[in-house]
Amino acid sequence: MTAARGKLRGVGIGLRSPHVAEVVATRPPAPWFEVVTENYLDPGPHALGVLERIRSRYPIVLHGVSLNLGSVDPPDEDYLDTLAALVARFEPEIVSDHVCWTGVGGLNSHDLLPLPYAEDVVQHCAERILRVQDRLGRRILVENVSSYLVAPGSEMSEWEFLARLAERADCGILLDVNNVYVSAVNHGFDPVTYLDGVPPARVQQIHLAGHEAWDGMLVDTHGTAVADEVMRLYAGILARLGPVPTLLEWDRDLPDLATLLHERARIEAAMEGATRVSA
Numbered sequence: 001m002t003a004a005r006g007k008l009r010g011v012g013i014g015l016r017s018p019h020v021a022e023v024v025a026t027r028p029p030a031p032w033f034e035v036v037t038e039n040y041l042d043p044g045p046h047a048l049g050v051l052e053r054i055r056s057r058y059p060i061v062l063h064g065v066s067l068n069l070g071s072v073d074p075p076d077e078d079y080l081d082t083l084a085a086l087v088a089r090f091e092p093e094i095v096s097d098h099v100c101w102t103g104v105g106g107l108n109s110h111d112l113l114p115l116p117y118a119e120d121v122v123q124h125c126a127e128r129i130l131r132v133q134d135r136l137g138r139r140i141l142v143e144n145v146s147s148y149l150v151a152p153g154s155e156m157s158e159w160e161f162l163a164r165l166a167e168r169a170d171c172g173i174l175l176d177v178n179n180v181y182v183s184a185v186n187h188g189f190d191p192v193t194y195l196d197g198v199p200p201a202r203v204q205q206i207h208l209a210g211h212e213a214w215d216g217m218l219v220d221t222h223g224t225a226v227a228d229e230v231m232r233l234y235a236g237i238l239a240r241l242g243p244v245p246t247l248l249e250w251d252r253d254l255p256d257l258a259t260l261l262h263e264r265a266r267i268e269a270a271m272e273g274a275t276r277v278s279a
Helices: 017-026 045-055 077-090 119-136 158-169 177-187 191-196 228-241 257-278
Strands: 011-014 033-036 060-063 095-098 101-104 107-113 141-143 172-176 203-208 212-214 217-219 246-248
Touching: 011 257, 017 045, 017 257, 045 060, 045 077, 060 077, 077 119, 119 158, 141 158, 141 203, 158 172, 158 191, 172 177, 177 191, 177 203, 177 217, 177 228, 191 228, 203 228, 228 257, 246 257
Parallel strands: 011 033, 011 246, 033 060, 060 095, 095 141, 141 172, 172 203, 203 246
Antiparallel strands: 101 107, 212 217
């Protein structure tokens, strides 16, 4: 199977439709872009042609929301076939999705729903990840989601679950540091304990995003700059892991491309500072 990180370096940004034309025209100073997989599964020839132009200039990664790894529904073979074709065409550096379930009985919740952290769920999800990896001929990364309740039946911590799952499925981890912080505040655990419990060799990419307080709870909105508390956690994990490729996610209240690039540069400076201290 292919290696996970490939040639990714530094801090990338998510490619969102309002910015596509400007990215094509100006070739901004971002080292790579992440695209949402589902936006390119059936977009028409023009959108695929534009993505090919971007792919000729930048590495890209595919980040999905529909593998539904935790569901008891059978895997969607049509989705896997289309994903495999997309991967073959664009050769992304990374393919990733989430450790969660998104629907059951053929119905899509359009949300990333938490799983019980239990041994039988580890095995269930690992079998589905292995099936995806066999279909794609490469390892994928799985991302921790933010959560707002603890699923009944949990037997272990989320970080223990994530570590066991990555080992059992022989996959990588996309570590979302903002999601760790949001869940830690919502559920009352120490985010540093979580980050210390993640196996370093499995972490192949990091996500950073903004969150907001809603009705006494933190919500992962992807609608603001990255909070200082999350940046401190990020510096700490980089001191331990080194310069892991990092993505800035911003989807709600999307700013202009210049603002995104400025925030990207702030994160990259933090990456350089943290890894320089640890060297």
